[in-house]
Amino acid sequence: MPLVRGGRIVADNFTRIEDGAPIPNEGAVLVPAARFLADANELLQRQAPVGVIWPNDKNVSELAPYLDKLALIALVFPVYKDGRAYSQARLLRERHNYRGELRATGQVLRDQFVFLLRAGFDAFDVVKEADALAFEETAKRYSVFFQPTGDGRMTVARSRLKLHGHPTPATTRVNA
Amino acid sequence: MTSPLQQKIKITGPSVITANRLGDGAVVYRTAKHEWTTEIANAAVVSNATAATELLTPAKADGNNAVDVYVAPVKLENDNILPGNLRELIRMRGPTFELPYSFGA
Amino acid sequence: MYLYDEFDRTLLTERVDEFRGQVARRLSGELTEDEFKSLRLMNGVYLQLHAYMLRIAIPYGTLSSQQLRQLALVARRYDRGYGHFTTRQNIQFNWIKLAQLPDAMADLAAVGLHGMQTSGNCVRNITTDQWAGVAPDEIDDPRVWAELIRQHVTLHPEFSFLPRKFKIAVGASDHDRAALRIHDLALRMHTNGAGERGFEVMVGGGLGRTPFIAKTIKEFLPQRDVLSYIEAVLRLYNQYGRRDNIYKARIKILVHDKGAEQFGKEVEAEWQSIKDGRLALDQAVVDEIATRFQYPEYVQLSNDPPELKKALSDGRFAVWHANSVRPHKQPGYAIVTLSLKPVGKPTGDCTADQMDKIAEIADRFSFSEIRVGHEQNLVLPQVAQRDLPEVFKALDAIEVATPNVNHISDIIACPGLDYCSLANARAIPVAQEISKRFADFKISENLGRLHVNISGCINACGHHHVGHIGILGVEKNGEEFYQITIGGRADEKAELGTLIGPAVPYDEVADVVEDLAEAYLDLRERPNELFIETFKRVGVEPFKERVYATR
Numbered sequence: 066m067p068l069v070r071g072g073r074i075v076a077d078n079f080t081r082i083e084d085g086a087p088i089p090n091e092g093a094v095l096v097p098a099a100r101f102l103a104d105a106n107e108l109l110q111r112q113a114p115v116g117v118i119w120p121n122d123k124n125v126s127e128l129a130p131y132l133d134k135l136a137l138i139a140l141v142f143p144v145y146k147d148g149r150a151y152s153q154a155r156l157l158r159e160r161h162n163y164r165g166e167l168r169a170t171g172q173v174l175r176d177q178f179v180f181l182l183r184a185g186f187d188a189f190d191v192v193k194e195a196d197a198l199a200f201e202e203t204a205k206r207y208s209v210f211f212q213p214t215g216d217g218r219m220t221v222a223r224s225r226l227k228l229h230g231h232p233t234p235a236t237t238r239v240n241a
Numbered sequence: 242m243t244s245p246l247q248q249k250i251k252i253t254g255p256s257v258i259t260a261n262r263l264g265d266g267a268v269v270y271r272t273a274k275h276e277w278t279t280e281i282a283n284a285a286v287v288s289n290a291t292a293a294t295e296l297l298t299p300a301k302a303d304g305n306n307a308v309d310v311y312v313a314p315v316k317l318e319n320d321n322i323l324p325g326n327l328r329e330l331i332r333m334r335g336p337t338f339e340l341p342y343s344f345g346a
Numbered sequence: 347m348y349l350y351d352e353f354d355r356t357l358l359t360e361r362v363d364e365f366r367g368q369v370a371r372r373l374s375g376e377l378t379e380d381e382f383k384s385l386r387l388m389n390g391v392y393l394q395l396h397a398y399m400l401r402i403a404i405p406y407g408t409l410s411s412q413q414l415r416q417l418a419l420v421a422r423r424y425d426r427g428y429g430h431f432t433t434r435q436n437i438q439f440n441w442i443k444l445a446q447l448p449d450a451m452a453d454l455a456a457v458g459l460h461g462m463q464t465s466g467n468c469v470r471n472i473t474t475d476q477w478a479g480v481a482p483d484e485i486d487d488p489r490v491w492a493e494l495i496r497q498h499v500t501l502h503p504e505f506s507f508l509p510r511k512f513k514i515a516v517g518a519s520d521h522d523r524a525a526l527r528i529h530d531l532a533l534r535m536h537t538n539g540a541g542e543r544g545f546e547v548m549v550g551g552g553l554g555r556t557p558f559i560a561k562t563i564k565e566f567l568p569q570r571d572v573l574s575y576i577e578a579v580l581r582l583y584n585q586y587g588r589r590d591n592i593y594k595a596r597i598k599i600l601v602h603d604k605g606a607e608q609f610g611k612e613v614e615a616e617w618q619s620i621k622d623g624r625l626a627l628d629q630a631v632v633d634e635i636a637t638r639f640q641y642p643e644y645v646q647l648s649n650d651p652p653e654l655k656k657a658l659s660d661g662r663f664a665v666w667h668a669n670s671v672r673p674h675k676q677p678g679y680a681i682v683t684l685s686l687k688p689v690g691k692p693t694g695d696c697t698a699d700q701m702d703k704i705a706e707i708a709d710r711f712s713f714s715e716i717r718v719g720h721e722q723n724l725v726l727p728q729v730a731q732r733d734l735p736e737v738f739k740a741l742d743a744i745e746v747a748t749p750n751v752n753h754i755s756d757i758i759a760c761p762g763l764d765y766c767s768l769a770n771a772r773a774i775p776v777a778q779e780i781s782k783r784f785a786d787f788k789i790s791e792n793l794g795r796l797h798v799n800i801s802g803c804i805n806a807c808g809h810h811h812v813g814h815i816g817i818l819g820v821e822k823n824g825e826e827f828y829q830i831t832i833g834g835r836a837d838e839k840a841e842l843g844t845l846i847g848p849a850v851p852y853d854e855v856a857d858v859v860e861d862l863a864e865a866y867l868d869l870r871e872r873p874n875e876l877f878i879e880t881f882k883r884v885g886v887e888p889f890k891e892r893v894y895a896t897r
Contacts, residue, residue, distance in 0.1 A: 146384055146467065148507025152584050155504050160619065176368065176385055183503035195376065206364055209357040211497045213624040214504070221353045221497070222631050231630045263373070265443040266397035305375040309393060309767075326824055327772075328763060332395050336764035338775055341428040341695045 067197040069189040070166075072204065074197050079116050079137060095139060098123060109134040118170070121149040125157050132163045140186075142171035151184045158185035158215040178203045183214050250290045250297070254325070255315050257284040258296045259332070260307035268332045269307055271300045277307050281322050281333060286315060347408045347715055348493050349638045350458040357500070358455040361462060365389050366448035373445065388468060388506070389451070390436075390461025395767050397441045401464040402454060404718050406474040406492040406516070407435035411705035411714040416457040418701035424450045428697045431686060433758060433809055434513070435473045435718045436464055440765055462500060467508045469499035469580070473515045475523030476719035479641070480727045482675045486535055486543060488518040490636050491572065494627070497635075498573050505580045509587030510595035512580070513552075520838065525720060527551045527560045527840035528812055530597045531579060533572070544568045549579060549609070550601030551840075553806035558598040559840045563610030569632070571617075574625035578617035582609075642713035642728050647678020649731065657735035665787060666738055669749035680731050682712075684724040684746040685756060689785040692774045693759045694722030696746075703744045711737050720809075721758055721797075723751065753790040754798055754863065755781040758809060762802030762819065763826075769802035771819025771826040771852070776800055779856040784863075793863055796877045799834070812836035814878045815862060816843040817855060826852040832862065832889055833881040844886045847894050858893050865892040 067074045079095040082088055088096065093114040101108060101117040108115050109131060116137025119125065128138065138157060140150035150169070157163040168188040169181050175196035181189065182204060191197040210218050258271035262279075269277040270284035275296070278284065287293045293312055301310045314325030324330040331337060350358075365385075372382040390401040402417070409417075417437060421429050424446050425439040432438055442450060454460060464471055472492040479487040495514060499505065505512075517524045518535040526532035530552060533545040544566045551560030567575055583597045601609045658664045672681045684704065687693050696704075708716050708726055711733045717725035724746070729737055741747040750756045757780060760766065762773030777800055784790045799813030803820075810816035816831035828850055831843030850858055869888055870880045881889070 145381075146507050147589055148467075148505070149585055149589075151504040151507065152581050174381060176364075180501075180503040180506055207357070207360050207501070209353050209360065211500055212502050212504075222634070224353065225351070225634050226630055229634065231633070261393055261397075264445050266393055268396055304379050305373075308379045327826065328395070331764060335396060336774070337772065338692060338764070338778060340426060341692065341697045 066190050066192060067194055068168075069191055069197050069200045070187065072201040079114070081118075093136065095137060102127070105131055116166070116168075119153070121147065121153065125153045125161070128157070128163075129161055132157070132161055132165070135163075135165050137166040137168060137188075138163065139168040139170045139190075142169060142173060142177075145172040145174050145177055151180065154181075154184040154186055155214060175199055175203050179207055183210065183212075183216050183218070185215050250293050250312060252288060252290050252293055252312070253314070255286050255288050255317050255322075256293060256312050256325075257281070257286055257315050257322070258293070258300050258310060259284075259313045259329070260300065260310040262307050263305065271296050271310075275299055275303075277303075281315070281324065284315075284322060286317070286322060287312075347410060347640055348405070348489070348635075349640055351638060354458065355455075358458065358460055361389075361460065361501075362448060362451045362455050365451060369444060369448055384466055384507075387466035388463060389447075390464035391442075391444075391447060392465060393767070394440065394761075394765050395763075396765075398444055398447070399765070400439045400442045400447065400450065400461055401432070402437050402439070402459055402461050403464045403471040404435050404437060404459075405496055406472055406478060406489045407476050407718040407720075408478075408489060409716045409718065410457075411708040411716065413457045413459055414701050414705040414708070414716055416454060416459065418698040418705070420450055420453055421698040421701070423453070427699075428695050429701070430692075430761065431694045431696065431718050431722050431724070433720045433722060433760070433807060434471055435476075435720060436471055437718070438761075440761075465511075466506075467510050467512075468506050469502070469508075469512045469514060471513075472496045472499075473513075473524055473529075473720065475517060475519075476717040476723075476725045477523060477672075477681055477727065478518070478717075480674050480676070480679075480681055481519060481523075482673055483519045483521055484675070485537060486518050487639070488516040488533075488535060490632070490639060491533065491535070491545075491569075492516045493639075494632065494635055495572065495576065498576070498625075499580075502580075505584055508580070508584055509589050510592065510597075512583070512597065514576075522836075522838040522840075525809070525812065525836040525840075527838075528553055528557075528809065528836060529560060531576065532560055533567075536566075538566050542568065545572060547575065547579075550598040550606065552596050552598040553809060553811045554596070555593050555804050556599065556602075557806070557811045557842050558602060559842070560598075561601060561606035563606055563613060570627045571621055573627060574621045574623065575613070575617050577620060577625055578613045581616055582612055642715075644676045644679065644728070645730070647730055647732065649677055651678065651732040653732040654734055657738075662742075663735060663738050665791075666742075666747050666749045667734065669753075669787075669791070670747065670751050671734060674728065676728070678731055680729050680734060682726040682729050682734070682737060682741075683719070683751045684726065684741060685748040685751050686723050686746060687750055687756050687777075687781060688745050688748050689750075689755060690778050690782045693757050693777045693781075696724070700744050700746060703740070704746065707737060707740045721752075721756065723756070749787055750781075750790055752795045752797070753784070753787075754793050754796040754815075754859070755784045755790055757781060757798045757800060758813070759800040760802050760807035762800070762808075766802060766807075768805055769819065770804075770821040771802050771828065773800040773802040773808060773817075773819060776817065776819075776828070776852070776855050780859050783856050783860055792873075793866070794874070794876050796863075796866075797836075798859065809836060810834075811842045812840060813843060814881075815859060817859075820849055822849065828852070828855045830855075830858055830862075830893070832886060833878065835878055846886055846890045847897075850897065854897070861893045862889055865889050 095116040114136030273285040547564040548560035712726035759777040763769035801808035801810040812834040834843030
């Protein structure tokens, strides 16, 4: 499952800790939610980066106290059709101001890349290598965006106002 | 009604494997040679779950050619294979009324 | 109607290109059907019984003549020369090939038409009533708001993979012609005590296995807050709608389980966090959209011009005029309904030739605009009264002037088992038979407004729950049977119909409908008491007795 970050396939420096396994003293670790919450403060005192795997049916506001120390949050798409993590991502980025790595995991396919980027994900555990290799190209598929999200892209509404200025009120009748 | 696609294999009479062709959605039937045909006359008829499974499994794996594969009942009359219920009749023959036509066509 | 600008056009082109790539990857096997299915659904591509079906959105039911001509072209070039108008102001083509879809979509995109989000678990076509912008009783044109919302929910990154479909309707009159209360979310524009315009927000309507009438969760939402409030509703639905059972995944279940009041509170809490953010609508943004709405340059005309008066002496014209023509907000103009329910023919279909002719008539007489109603009829929304005689002649010549609008033979029917892979029973032939029984316009006129709705399965695409007479096809031992309900309505007094008794077989449905019509004629207190009013007064028993006396 190639990991894509910055538009390219990269090595994953995080080690996923399985349930019951001990957490090593060194190295970046990715810890399941329950485990993390049980020992959060201690874990976050580690010198090395800590990440948490957060299930898509758990409220992300529970992570609020730890967001400035977490290096990675991995959200989950059990199947690509289950879109709950899009809301989680936006809330983490836009409401809670999370600045660490936000990783999409689970069934992550090419056709969701643009949505994922717009929702605030910046790392992708991609299922198919071909999709991972096509990431950069796919990310440029759309240039028109209607909705303001945390991604900083200019919305169409803004672009229109820039182009036309504030228009005259809508009582203008135009020739058919 | 449960969609035929969600059935467990339960053969109660002569049956065929049917699907929709990927490219154009046309109704197709599985032949004994594990190919797809649009003619029900060339379909392989099975009458028990084992035979059905033998045909069905590779048919389902043939997703590049046909999709929504399932087992459908047929009626055998004088060596003719006929659709076994109204749904299959409609799949084979199209809607049961005259389609709209264009004037001066 | 709304005119696309470069941004709208670019989005469509990008979407068509994306779909072209996806189809190629599917045909090559790089994408499995499972991976492809949601993608094609989000472009309106279904696989039906005998072929792929393409569903194209007609945003809030408004079409230009140019667009209608292009639909005719698509019907001829890629399909079998006709299209079907649906109960959600969409059009469907039933015989499209997968490999040709990208080209068909490119042809549609050239005139600003598309199938985006007409299926799939996303926000669907925003609908309104077919008289929007021209009805005398509206306080404003709801289509501007429908367009604002449409843009907001198009390829929304957070809400493209909802638990299930989400249907929004907008209205701007007290009389609900858009069936607001059977939608997942509905907005009814009205003015508050201070004369400000805003929306009543209703959620959780929907038919199908568990039908519900929508509940009001906000009496008055200021216009500025429309997008942020919808965002809050969708965010709650996305996170808490059920994902474990597709029959319990609509928002109506969530609203019902939580209770409307509790649901409203949760929406309010989420909304408070975002209402003053970037989704707050400033007047500049609304005005900007509104400038791209093109309205007719009406001529100053009087009502009841001499041309019309003269033509009314002709019996056929008079019958049609009384049935299919309604007042317009602009003096001297009229709203004309085109019945797509010719006696004995499939309901809601339109041939490519008819489309071309209607486009021509629209160019000449309706400022090039056509509307599509959820009753599966078309409308010419702005015809000068003095042109009505010529318009009638032209419509009559192409068989779209049957004077049965809102009558018992103006049946709303889903495609049913003749087309749809979800169906249990046929709907169209049932509609055809009923319409033949009531072919005599004197009889159907005497029966008055009587809505018959037929669905071929519990998914209720024919809206049978809210029909004055509702007919639901079921399967019993391989045979087609039909459950009949009466007393449903889809307007501002929305109600679900009441079952009259055991299901009847296919050959008896039209007989039952005749029995119901006869019962109504016997039971009504006066000629202008409508069927639905008689039912309200006497209940289901007298009707039930009549129908089942001999069954």
